[in-house]
Amino acid sequence: MNATAGERRYTKLSQAQVDVICHKHERFFQCKPGGGRAVFAWCDLSGLSFRGRVLQDADFTAAILADCDLVGCNFDKSNLFCADLQMANLMGASLRRVDLRGACLRGANLSGVDLYEADLREGALALPDKHAGLAYVEISMRTSEATYANLRGANLERSKLSGIQAMKADFSDATMKGCKLVRANLKQAIMNNVDLAGADLSGADFTGASMKDAVLIGAKTDMMRTEQADMSGVLTDKIVGTDVKTLPYGEMLQDHAKWVDTLGKQGKPSTFDKADLRALGQIRGLNLTALSARGAVFYGLDMRGVQLQGAHLEGADLRNCNLKGADLRGVRMYQARLDGANLEGANLGALQIDATRVLPADLREARMRGANLADADLKLAKLDGADLSRANLEGASMKLEALEHVTCVGLRGRLAS
The missing domain is CATH 2.160.20 (Pectate Lyase C-like)
Structure with a gap:
């Protein structure tokens, strides 16, 4: 026209x-x-x-x-x-x-x-x-x-x-959650890290498309064409790594909480490295200080108010998780994925070890595209190489210099004075 x-x-x-x-x-x-x-x-x-x-x-x-x-x-x-x-x-x-x-x-x-x-x-x-x-x-x-x-x-x-x-x-x-893409022509489209959870992709043509790290949980894929498409890292309903249902996770979490509360005298620390934790649904308000969950999948979990001080979450998938008000002081999230996560009011500041030592939160090379960091505390956080494209930093506490080596395309919000 x-x-x-x-x-x-x-x-x-x-x-x-x-x-x-x-x-x-x-x-x-x-x-x-x-x-x-x-x-x-x-x-x-x-x-x-x-x-x-x-x-x-x-x-x-x-x-x-x-x-x-x-x-x-x-x-x-x-x-x-x-x-x-x-x-x-x-x-x-x-x-x-x-x-x-x-x-x-x-x-x-x-x-x-x-x-x-x-x-x-x-x-x-x-x-x-x-x-x-x-x-x-x-x-x-x-x-x-x-x-x-x-x-x-x-x-x-x-x-x-x-x-x-x-x-x-x-x-x-x-x-693109719940999106209707029936018979859509998406040949050679770039669909990297797209969230298509619950979408109807019946008859859609993704021939030659790049769908790296896309989310297809609960999606309808009848007659979907993916010839020559890059599907590496796609997250589906299929379990990734160790299924948490095969672990005595209830007992493990209780032992971990006891270990934290007694300063290591009772209980024992939990390890969920490379485990798929989606089946937990929510771990709201739990005390999981120093938890080890390297490379684990947390996608979409309700984690409001969770305590993860000093936790090892390197390479973990925390996309679309609700971490509102979470205590993440000193957390290790090197190369973690937090795209679309809600970190409103979360504490990502430094963890005080003793009178002279502090442990900063490590977010180096973390991917936080579209994350909500409104009113979050990011003082002293290590952000070198992180991607904060389209993230919301309204009212966040941090120094402007911390963004010097950070990808900030489409960054939103005004930092706290």
Whole structure:
């Protein structure tokens, strides 16, 4: 779709006209006089700026938004049916429950976009016709296209993407839990570290795709094609390492707590190295100081308020774990994976050994993409080589110098003063 092909149908708007309409829309949602819902249906808006605009419930049916600056916009519940968003920059925008059926996202930048429950199924354009009732603008149904699109770190949870054409698109680190991808074309797409837990991938084509470290727990994979795809490190329902159910874990945890409480006089320390601990469900509030769980899988566990001071968690998989308020002073998390983990208010400071010695938390080369570190204590933490891309550091306590050798793409929040 382009303005030239449909010049009789499309209305070309200037930046000044767009600004006026957006201003009225904002007044409309604030219940102020002079407001009105923004209607950009069948408008050519290519190359214009909507940066930071609040356009909830606006109408962009069949609009041309190619090359537009849409960074940080709020399009929640808007109608973008069959819109042309080629090469548009939507970084950090919110498109929750948006209608994107039949939309074209070829080459668009959707890094960090929130597409929760968005609808990207196929759609067809039609206009009223006095003879035929409805005249289709395009003969066949139009499939949503996201070829070459950048969706790194995007939230696509429970979105409808059945039939989408997304060849060579980049979905790295995206959250796609419960997503519908029936018969989706994802050939040669980059799906590294994507969370597809509970997704419906029936008939989806991942030929030649890179799915390293992807999560497929509970996913429907009937007729899914993965020829020549890189599936290394994929996490499924299959047990990884030692099944915790084969261990007397209840007794082990009790002995460990006794060992900690009596300063080593009773009980004994527990070792869960390379064990799959997902079956535990939750270890909320437990005292697991100095626990050894190197290379263990904790994925998705409820670990709120857990005490893991000085614990050995090198190389452990803690993705999507809830560690809110956890005591992680002096923890060893070298090369651990904490993508999407909730560490709000967690204590990752130094552990006081005696009057003169402290043990800093070791997070070197840890992967913490999209992690929530709001109000966390990171003072003295070792972060060299860590990846904090798209992490939330709002109110976190740490020195800015600690981020010198850290990957900080799309970092969010303001550090505590």
